Amino acid sequence: MTTDLAAFARGLPKAELHVHLEGTLEPELKFQLAARNGIALPEKTVAEVKQTYKFHDLTSFLQVYYPAMRVLQQAQDFHDLAFDYLTRAHADGVRHAEMFFDPQAHTGRGVAFDTVITGYHSAVVRARRELGISAELILCFLRDHSAEYAMATLMEALPYRDRIIGVGLDSDERGNPPRKFADVFARARGEGFLLTMHCDIDQPDSIEHIRQALEEIEVDRIDHGTNIVEDDRLVELAKSKGIGLTCCPVSNSFVTEQMKSAELSALLDRGLTVTVNSDDPAYFGAYAADNYVALARHAGLGIEQLVTLAENSFRAAWLSKARLDGFLAEIHDYVAARP
Ligand code: HPA
Ligand code: ZN
DSSP, rough: OOHHHHHHHHOOOOEEEEEGGGGGGGGGHHHHHHHHHTOOOSOHHHHHHTOOOOOSSSSHHHHHHHHHHGGGGSHHHHHHHHHHHHEEEEEEETEEEEEEOHHHHHHHOOOHHHHHHHHHHEEEEEEEHHOOEEEEEEEETTTTTHHHHHHHHHHHHHHGGGGGGGGEEESSOOOOOOGHHHHHHHHHHTTTEEEEEEEEEOOTHHHHHIIIIIIIOOEEEEOOOOGGOOHHHHHHHHHHHEEEEEEEHHHHHSSSSOOOOOHHHHHHHHHHHEEEOOBBBHHTTTOOHHHHHHHHHHHHHHHHHHHHHHHHHHHSSSSOHHHHHHHHHHHHHHHHHHH
16 A cells, blocks of 8 residues: 555545444543533543453444443534544545434433434534535434334434434344334335445344345445345345445454455445445544555555545435536546646
8 A cells, every 4th residue: 555545545535424423432522521521431541441442243342332422411512523523524535424323322311312413413514614524414223222212213303304314223233133123114214214224244144134124124225234245146136226335344343353355345346336434433443534545455456446435435325416426526536636
């Protein structure tokens, strides 16, 4: 990897489609919010916080991830979290971000839905005005809780429908198939939301979950979904439906033993709309451009493939045709201006 390719990847206009706002909580902001809200933390330094980042699978990651969120209390806290992320993303060439948030991780500990959405939405508005970056919010249901609780959360979100572009599904996938939430996603579709869901890496039923997401839920996109490479029929189905996969190479290397670069590169070669994203960048130490660079290094990708990944990120985004064409033209100009 030459520095040139890394600089090229950073400046390349791109969309980020798989980032959990709660996963962008850097230790420094965690300390600031804890002080502001009078919360005592067991860790006293950034190094001590990072010492707790020992993950070997999705479950061990989630055990560190959820407790950290208790520092988020006021709308201003949610605002600061999202605005800090959008500032970093902007510096990484991100022109458009579709960002997950987990309302149940907050309402479940007594923070009002309105507080969460007010804070996040105000950051979206400010980032558009001050940074020129466009952003959308995707409400994720926690799949290790009941379908009834997810439905109640969807009902709570309806008054804020104009601030939320779609719904997703995250948290612990084991024993929590897409089908469990069929009614919730059908209702969300009926209310005008776009649909995505996590099909995490190397889960016990990865292929069956991908099949359910595509054939039963009829999602518009899949988050991760890399195991699809094991099933030719599903690869062809996803291609024929124009389904994008929001892949996260560095995240993969934390929750499995590898980045899955060979699988991602095979899917790219087969013409699937593979995109590259950060997932939980504060925990995995890599923002959007770092993920492009890491994948390029591990899969031996060149400029042409990085450009395809960036184009795919806008093709898989929930954008109007006019805005998609505008972003593709930006990529074209960026490449043409390269010395
Ligand atoms: N998978 C499931 N749940 C999550 C993730 C993920 O990648 N990141 C944050 N919550
Ligand atoms: Zn994720």
